[in-house]
Amino acid sequence: MAGRQGPGGGAGDRPGAKRAGLDFPRPLTTVDIVIFTIRLEALHVLLVRRGHGEGEPFPDAFALPGGFVDVARDADLAACARRKLAEKTGVVSPYLEQLGSWGSATRDPRGWSATHAYFALIPASAADAALAADAQWFPLQDDNVKPKLAFDHAEILQAAVQRLRNKVEYTSLPAYLMPEEFTLPELQRTYEVVLDRLLEKSAFRTRMLSADLIEPIAKMRKGPNRPAQLYRLKKKAAPVYFARTFNAPE
């Protein structure tokens, strides 16, 4: 049987009707990004207001930043995601991870469409530096966001939040939400904001310091009380995976 033929030429049906051609309808292909940051002690996500030109679905609704893959400009999916991220935030090298893909006949009224969803973590310091005019940060409340989202973006957002919360239990991902220099209590606070749960100081410090992740710098954070040691991410800052989760959620 022929291998990768078009629809209708698949296994079992119309044997012998080999068509190597590509003259069958193709789904729309988009990339969407869930961009997280921490502002005002709360997890925020970036949304974009949609236009209202003719034929635009979900006019004026909020949506995740994203759009069609441009086969002329985008070498691959990750490049497309990075391009869209940079267009909206100016950030060029954030933590970027593929989240999954969503595709169906009905999610876009214009026809069968599939989106490749990514999620990105950017530090608060970069979150407002070069924000696009149509983009806006929204705080997350109970895994959701106030405005009703276009397409199936509420579902995608929910998956992103779940993935983030889940990974924060056993990885160093929150480090990518921090500014260049930060203290351990500040990092712990970020963990706590994402997890919406307090963590044990001593266990947290032991875990972070024994991971090959951060290094102290010759500077302290001054405040009204005892100053705190400042740290920065090590150069080779690959995310660290710990062997256990934090609290075994009983």
Add this chain to the structure above:
Amino acid sequence: MAGRQGPGGGAGDRPGAKRAGLDFPRPLTTVDIVIFTIRLEALHVLLVRRGHGEGEPFPDAFALPGGFVDVARDADLAACARRKLAEKTGVVSPYLEQLGSWGSATRDPRGWSATHAYFALIPASAADAALAADAQWFPLQDDNVKPKLAFDHAEILQAAVQRLRNKVEYTSLPAYLMPEEFTLPELQRTYEVVLDRLLEKSAFRTRMLSADLIEPIAKMRKGPNRPAQLYRLKKKAAPVYFARTFNAPE
């Protein structure tokens, strides 16, 4: 600015040149599945030999089962994956999980293409029952397989193996590789085959039995020695996530 326009209508370029139309080139959209099973104490993956009609890329090479999304038949991506899985193996309700997507200008010589990859676990008992004529099981050796694979399928396969190995450290996924009835030593053996590492019997048993995953049945596995208690997956057999990995790989 307009929201989800076609390529060229994105942020920043050609302002005012709004085009709500969809008259721009679309990538090819495919779904591929990495199907795992255990045979002869080794992890195997299902491959399909490609055809050699005109215009067929990678003629006669082996590839992951998959193919184009059929916008007329497939309601969504998961349905497309299930269809292709059933076509090749006859299995209708396996463990099926989205793996990720791979898309670029160069992975398919016919043009910009994106594939949505899934991975499935099926029991050995189902692995040969209704195998398609062009499909064949190959053992995994060092995260790879003997034949050179078409497209970027070697990369996808590698990602699938990594994901499986990783998840086996802290989940009950191998249970989906077992036949309906199995003993604890058999389940442990499956874990060991996937991880390519021996596990401690007592820790393994404690973990499995304290999870709400399997239940004993009123039957024993008879053999040349002491018989072993047979178990089956509980009805609500959602995968279990453990709070720790097995051996902390030092």
Add this chain to the structure above:
DNA sequence: CGAATAGTGTCTTTAAGACACTATGTT
């Protein structure tokens, strides 16, 4: 009985949880 595998128990180890305690700055 001995061989072989199933299954249990006991002690150690690791890393987290609880929480007290010390350290160091500001006002």
Add this chain to the structure above:
DNA sequence: AACATAGTGTCTTAAAGACACTATTCG
């Protein structure tokens, strides 16, 4: 000095690792 937060130490706890020991079947 009072206070607030940074940072450490000590004891407990949960679950895994090591490994010996018992249990049950067959030949």
